Amino acid sequence: KAVEAQPVRSESCCKSVPREIMSNFSSPSQHRGNEGIKKNAAISALSKAGPKVFRYPSQSNLSWDSQKKAIQENKSSEDIMLATDQSLLWKMMSTYIQNDLPTIQRQITDHVEYTLACDRSNFSKYNAYQATAYSARDRLIEFYQDSNFRFAEANSKRVYYLSIEYLLGRSLGNALLNLGVEGNYGKALKQFGFGLEDLADQELDAGLGNGGLGRLAACFLDSMATKNYAAWGYGIRYTYGMFRQQIFQGWQAEIPDLWLKGGNPWEVTRLDRKFNVRLGGNVRVENVNGKNKSIWENGEVVVAVAYDTPIPGYDTPTCINLRLWSSEPTNEFDLASFNDGNYYKAIERRQSAEAISSVLYPNDNTEEGKILRLKQQYFFCSATLQDIIRRFLRYNSDWKTFPEKVAIQLNDTHPTISIPELMRLLIDEHGLEWDAAEAICRKTFAYTNHTVMPEALEKWSVPVLERLLPRHLEIVYEINARFINFLRTERKADDATVSRLSIIQEGNPKFVRMANMAVIFCHHVNGVAALHTEILKDSLFHEYHEMFPGKLVNVTNGITPRRWLSLCNPRLTKLITKTLGSSDFLTHLDLLEGLRAHADDAAFQQQWAEVKLQNKKSLAKHLETTMGITVDPNALFDIQVKRIHEYKRQLMNILRVIYQYKELRTKAASGNLAGCVPRVVIFAGKAAPAYFRAKHIIKLINAVSERVNNDTSINNLLKVVFMPNYNVSLAEKIIPANDISEHISTAGTEASGTSNMKFALNAGLIVGTLDGANIEIRDAIGHDNMFIFGLLNEQINATRSANSTKHVIESSRLQEAVNEIRSGVFGDPSPYFEICDNLIPSRDHYLLGNDFDSFYEVHQTVEKEFQNKAVWTKKCIMSTAGMGKFSSDRSVQDYAKLIWNVEPLEPNLHGSQ
Numbered sequence: 001k002a003v004e005a006q007p008v009r010s011e012s013c014c015k016s017v018p019r020e021i022m023s024n025f026s027s028p029s030q031h032r033g034n035e036g037i038k039k040n041a042a043i044s045a046l047s048k049a050g051p052k053v054f055r056y057p058s059q060s061n062l063s064w065d066s067q068k069k070a071i072q073e074n075k076s077s078e079d080i081m082l083a084t085d086q087s088l089l090w091k092m093m094s095t096y097i098q099n100d101l102p103t104i105q106r107q108i109t110d111h112v113e114y115t116l117a118c119d120r121s122n123f124s125k126y127n128a129y130q131a132t133a134y135s136a137r138d139r140l141i142e143f144y145q146d147s148n149f150r151f152a153e154a155n156s157k158r159v160y161y162l163s164i165e166y167l168l169g170r171s172l173g174n175a176l177l178n179l180g181v182e183g184n185y186g187k188a189l190k191q192f193g194f195g196l197e198d199l200a201d202q203e204l205d206a207g208l209g210n211g212g213l214g215r216l217a218a219c220f221l222d223s224m225a226t227k228n229y230a231a232w233g234y235g236i237r238y239t240y241g242m243f244r245q246q247i248f249q250g251w252q253a254e255i256p257d258l259w260l261k262g263g264n265p266w267e268v269t270r271l272d273r274k275f276n277v278r279l280g281g282n283v284r285v286e287n288v289n290g291k292n293k294s295i296w297e298n299g300e301v302v303v304a305v306a307y308d309t310p311i312p313g314y315d316t317p318t319c320i321n322l323r324l325w326s327s328e329p330t331n332e333f334d335l336a337s338f339n340d341g342n343y344y345k346a347i348e349r350r351q352s353a354e355a356i357s358s359v360l361y362p363n364d365n366t367e368e369g370k371i372l373r374l375k376q377q378y379f380f381c382s383a384t385l386q387d388i389i390r391r392f393l394r395y396n397s398d399w400k401t402f403p404e405k406v407a408i409q410l411n412d413t414h415p416t417i418s419i420p421e422l423m424r425l426l427i428d429e430h431g432l433e434w435d436a437a438e439a440i441c442r443k444t445f446a447y448t449n450h451t452v453m454p455e456a457l458e459k460w461s462v463p464v465l466e467r468l469l470p471r472h473l474e475i476v477y478e479i480n481a482r483f484i485n486f487l488r489t490e491r492k493a494d495d496a497t498v499s500r501l502s503i504i505q506e507g508n509p510k511f512v513r514m515a516n517m518a519v520i521f522c523h524h525v526n527g528v529a530a531l532h533t534e535i536l537k538d539s540l541f542h543e544y545h546e547m548f549p550g551k552l553v554n555v556t557n558g559i560t561p562r563r564w565l566s567l568c569n570p571r572l573t574k575l576i577t578k579t580l581g582s583s584d585f586l587t588h589l590d591l592l593e594g595l596r597a598h599a600d601d602a603a604f605q606q607q608w609a610e611v612k613l614q615n616k617k618s619l620a621k622h623l624e625t626t627m628g629i630t631v632d633p634n635a636l637f638d639i640q641v642k643r644i645h646e647y648k649r650q651l652m653n654i655l656r657v658i659y660q661y662k663e664l665r666t667k668a669a670s671g672n673l674a675g676c677v678p679r680v681v682i683f684a685g686k687a688a689p690a691y692f693r694a695k696h697i698i699k700l701i702n703a704v705s706e707r708v709n710n711d712t713s714i715n716n717l718l719k720v721v722f723m724p725n726y727n728v729s730l731a732e733k734i735i736p737a738n739d740i741s742e743h744i745s746t747a748g749t750e751a752s753g754t755s756n757m758k759f760a761l762n763a764g765l766i767v768g769t770l771d772g773a774n775i776e777i778r779d780a781i782g783h784d785n786m787f788i789f790g791l792l793n794e795q796i797n798a799t800r801s802a803n804s805t806k807h808v809i810e811s812s813r814l815q816e817a818v819n820e821i822r823s824g825v826f827g828d829p830s831p832y833f834e835i836c837d838n839l840i841p842s843r844d845h846y847l848l849g850n851d852f853d854s855f856y857e858v859h860q861t862v863e864k865e866f867q868n869k870a871v872w873t874k875k876c877i878m879s880t881a882g883m884g885k886f887s888s889d890r891s892v893q894d895y896a897k898l899i900w901n902v903e904p905l906e907p908n909l910h911g912s913q
Helices: 041-048 064-073 087-092 101-115 125-154 172-179 182-192 196-200 212-226 335-339 343-357 367-395 399-405 414-429 434-444 462-468 470-489 495-501 514-521 530-540 542-547 561-567 570-580 589-598 602-627 650-669 692-709 728-737 755-761 774-781 793-803 812-822 830-837 848-866 869-881 888-900
Strands: 158-162 231-236 244-248 251-255 268-279 282-288 291-297 300-312 319-329 406-411 445-448 459-461 511-513 524-527 552-554 636-641 679-684 718-723 740-743 765-768
Touching: 101 125, 101 182, 125 172, 125 182, 125 196, 125 300, 125 319, 158 212, 158 367, 158 888, 172 182, 172 196, 172 212, 172 300, 172 561, 182 196, 212 231, 212 300, 212 319, 212 406, 212 561, 212 888, 231 367, 251 692, 268 319, 268 367, 282 470, 291 414, 291 470, 300 343, 300 367, 319 343, 319 367, 343 367, 367 399, 367 406, 367 414, 367 459, 367 462, 399 406, 399 434, 406 414, 406 434, 406 888, 414 434, 414 445, 414 470, 414 514, 434 445, 445 514, 459 462, 459 514, 462 470, 462 511, 470 495, 470 514, 495 542, 511 514, 524 530, 524 888, 530 542, 530 552, 530 774, 561 570, 561 728, 561 755, 570 589, 570 602, 589 869, 602 718, 602 728, 602 869, 636 728, 636 848, 650 679, 650 692, 650 718, 650 812, 650 848, 679 728, 692 718, 692 830, 728 755, 740 755, 755 765, 755 774, 755 869, 765 774, 765 848, 765 869, 774 869, 793 848, 812 830, 812 848, 848 869
Parallel strands: 158 231, 158 406, 231 319, 406 445, 445 524, 524 552, 636 679, 636 740, 679 718, 740 765
Antiparallel strands: 244 251, 268 300, 282 291, 300 319, 459 511
């Protein structure tokens, strides 16, 4: 029934709070110790809200009997299952869980006893984490269910974000932050004898991603929920993730990432959401009503089972969904084989099916590895599209409206197989003609490109596709034939042009170029930074850009300030909130501009510097506790943490460290160490298992660390650390402590980068090339507040051409660093011979030698400016103040406007939906 409004989030009362007015939902800033800070206006309005039924707003003034009848007649409702005798159930589900201390404590205790079946004698810290997570998830599910109903009743256009990986990080802190209940949860757990931070450390990072691609996807989900878009994410529920990195004798070792070993309290298993996915088999043609119809049959059929993870928005009741697919066999067990004594064959089918969703990015150096990767991609795309179509048909009957109700974003080329799969589903399963299906698909798909390197663009051999997806190969050939006909008739293209632009790459074997198909078929293609998009237009996709003007657009990447400022850096967040008088910057990051007015204030600079020092002390303590390495928090913290790859140039960085170490030894020998700036150089990142050169770079970093950290002659003026198993949780410890961070990719190779945004937002200064988003960050924060070096993108090709005839290293500093390695200063040099040999200009593809001297010189400038604390602190303040553009909220709003054509579906907090 309609109820009168209650005070917003009355935390002193244990009574159930009406879901209709969501009165337990207050501003997150209330629970971060920010006394006197104004609450978000939208949430504050709840205290003035009139009667409101949240789940079924259109029937809010009806009697229960009338509402039951209305719901039974409402064919658009997600909750149409309500039966006529469920009035009591409905009434009991019409209120939200309260957030006062007794309710939180009672709920945690219930989960310990009833969900986990533990008693008081084994109420461990891990049990406490799990019970706390389940209690937080209960609150998420309330908003998740109501958001889904709101989306369904509006029958609005939905965005579906398809990504092969999601680097979510830990969920507990993020969920409590976005729900705004950190404070009361902390108090409730303290009375149980647990600290909230200690319990958060019990959670393992979800093993669903590897690097920037997956972390970007996670940030976008957070922003889509926060900005109230009707959106879902789709991906794969990997059993083992990528791998857990350990270091043995300096080498990377890959250990299985058993992130699900203790279960996952954040997910909901949806056994009612299963879809069959066929692999292999053959295609036959059958005449049906005078028309030829392709029938895909035989082969292997696996089952995709849905697992849902609620993704809460910040300071809003909107909670969207991340649906992940797990692969299972159609037949669990071959009893006949078992009875015959063939025990391995009895479970063979299950093992084959489960392998599809076992590991993120299986090694594709073998043919079977390639097939498994393609199986993964198709499996998740097919299940996703079947689910999207199911939802569309539940509320719609006219296929022409499909693009008006569905927007599908392909995050890189991995989900591009979705294009022929949607064509197949529409034509083969739902009976549409080719032209109608093609028109729908072209208006539905959009593609985000994440690389400017042609060799990194995904392609599949025709024999592999023919073996695994024969029907899709037919569709790809037909798409390509029609495109080639367009090229020849409309564009008058010659054979060379057709060969370059064709989806099929001729050769033995032939290949299907997935990026070409995405650019040809999608209604929009976007780059992820201004420079990246210009490179796409000018070179990589230049002919497509001329052919389809307006198709290529830019949407610069962003990061969520909730995780990458509020959650990971509460000290700085508290200071900014106090200074600006509000925490509204967490949803309107451009408000950080207000810090500029305080940048010259000596008292504010002192507070700012103290926050940084405390963050560095926290990281120093972590290094000592976990690695046994002691560092000085007053030293310059110089950090490069990201995936290990040659183009990211961790090698150039460690070579610079080697040269500076040689300089320190020379000064120490002459007793001339006075005035040297102490420095802690921190590396972290994983190398792909088959990327042997990247593994040798890790080995070199660890060898340098071993020598430098044990050299007492340099008086601890230099420390080198490689922190193993880099993930989101480790990043949250490292990033707030940075003084400078290294973003030093060869110009024109990094599409965007988002770690640069995280470091700059957290009051650090960037050392970088003019590559990716560095350019836009420099323009936003001011040229004087970054340390720029190196070649420009327009100089790269000419430099490589000039280098092709040079066979001697030209930089004397670089040559000295190489000599240090070869002479055995860092142990047996044989593992590094290939690395050293490839530094001669003719082999130096990523131009380390050309940029090395300017890289060294910019670090001399860094050391000089670091010693002037007032100047340095002002630069750091200006860095944070200029980062407003780089919120993922802005990125998602750009996608919504430029590509998806969707508007936010705002929850009405004033009495009706």
